Amino acid sequence: MIIFMVPAYNEEENIGKLCREISSHAEVCGWDYRIFIVDDGSSDGTVDVVRKLHEILPVEVISNPRNMGPGVAFDLGFRSLLGASNRDDIIVTMEADNTSDLSIFDKMMEQMRSGSDLVLASCYTETGGIEGTAFYRKILSRGANFLVKMIFRQKEINTFSSFYRCYRPEILSRAYQVYGDGFIEEEGFVCAVDIFLKLERLGIRITEVPMVLKCHMRAGRSKMKMLRTTLSYLRLFLREAFRKKDVR
Numbered sequence: 001m002i003i004f005m006v007p008a009y010n011e012e013e014n015i016g017k018l019c020r021e022i023s024s025h026a027e028v029c030g031w032d033y034r035i036f037i038v039d040d041g042s043s044d045g046t047v048d049v050v051r052k053l054h055e056i057l058p059v060e061v062i063s064n065p066r067n068m069g070p071g072v073a074f075d076l077g078f079r080s081l082l083g084a085s086n087r088d089d090i091i092v093t094m095e096a097d098n099t100s101d102l103s104i105f106d107k108m109m110e111q112m113r114s115g116s117d118l119v120l121a122s123c124y125t126e127t128g129g130i131e132g133t134a135f136y137r138k139i140l141s142r143g144a145n146f147l148v149k150m151i152f153r154q155k156e157i158n159t160f161s162s163f164y165r166c167y168r169p170e171i172l173s174r175a176y177q178v179y180g181d182g183f184i185e186e187e188g189f190v191c192a193v194d195i196f197l198k199l200e201r202l203g204i205r206i207t208e209v210p211m212v213l214k215c216h217m218r219a220g221r222s223k224m225k226m227l228r229t230t231l232s233y234l235r236l237f238l239r240e241a242f243r244k245k246d247v248r
Contacts, residue, residue: 001089002026002033003081007073007163008096012045013219016053018098023057025102035059037096038077041067070163071191075184078172085169093165094121099213100164107209108166117171117204120157120196121164121211128159128210144233148193151237154200157208160193164211171204178202185239190232197240 004022008015019035026033035057037050041064050061062080064073074093081091090112094100104121111119122128124145141161148160175183175198186194200206 001086002031002092003085003089004033004035004092004094005038005077005081006035006094006096007038007040007070007077008042008046009040009067009070009073010042010044010046011096012042012049014097015046016049018094018096019050019053019057019059021098021102023059025105029106033058036062036077036081038062038064038073038080040064040070040073043067069187069191070189071184071187071194074191074195078184079176082169082173082176087170089169091167091169091172093163093167095163098219099215100162101211101214104209104211111207111209112166112168115205116166116207117168118196118199118206119166120159120206120208121162122157122159122208123162123211123213124158125208125210128212130213131215140230144230147233147237152197152200152240157196157206159208160196161189162211162213163192171199171202174202175199186232186236188232189229190236193233194236 006015006018015037019037022033022035037046037059039047039050039061047061047063050059053059054061062077064076078091085091090109092105100121108119108121123130124142130141145158145160148154149158154160179198183198184191184194
């Protein structure tokens with residue numbers, strides 16, 4: 001089964017379209033699938049949209065009563081799903097705002113079938129890119145990913161901050177066994193980098209697939225606050241600099 005897990009906060013304008021497009025793509029391909037929206041304390045109609053879709057699509061809500069950030073939403077979602085997942089399942093995470101390109105999903109699944117434990121959608125590979133966002137956001141995002149690549153000596157991987165990924169449940173379960181409550185320490189958007197670094201230390205096989213991040217597909221503004229995210233990167237760099245590197 002393919003399990004789509006999407007953290008969402010105030011995505012009333014986007015979440016319905018995303019669920020319908022996931023469902024349409026999955027049904028055309030003949031997949032056994034379910035969609036879980038991890039609502040992070042939305043104050044708009046996000047939950048109402050998903051519950052209405054539940055009548056016609058295999059979509060459910062996992063609710064956090066108050067907004068605590070995507071890192072907390074990922075943690076809640078993973079913990080909720082791992083107990084009911086099977087070894088052959090694939091957990092797919094993605095952005096809730098329709099910027100994740102479903103046209104590359106088949107290539108991501110090919111990588112999973114070839115033995116990858118974690119597949120990343122990468123906008124910073126040679127054929128990837130970002131469309132429809134402000135220039136300064138492109139510079140800050142590329143700069144942050146470049147620093148992660150250099151500081152943590154990631155020769156083969158280029159994109160660390162995207163939510164759009166495929167995971168084997170067993171490697172997430174192993175991460176919780178090794179790190180416990182410290183698996184996901186960053187509550188904000190930098191949680192994606194945090195998760196990557198923790199999993200990479202487990203010695204798993206990680207690959208990436210080129211993607212063009214299409215920000216113009218988003219209705220409304222990005223929820224990412226640049227100053228807060230920049231400070232989170234600095235905190236992560238300092239913390240990881242003193243962490244034991246190999247936990248295998």
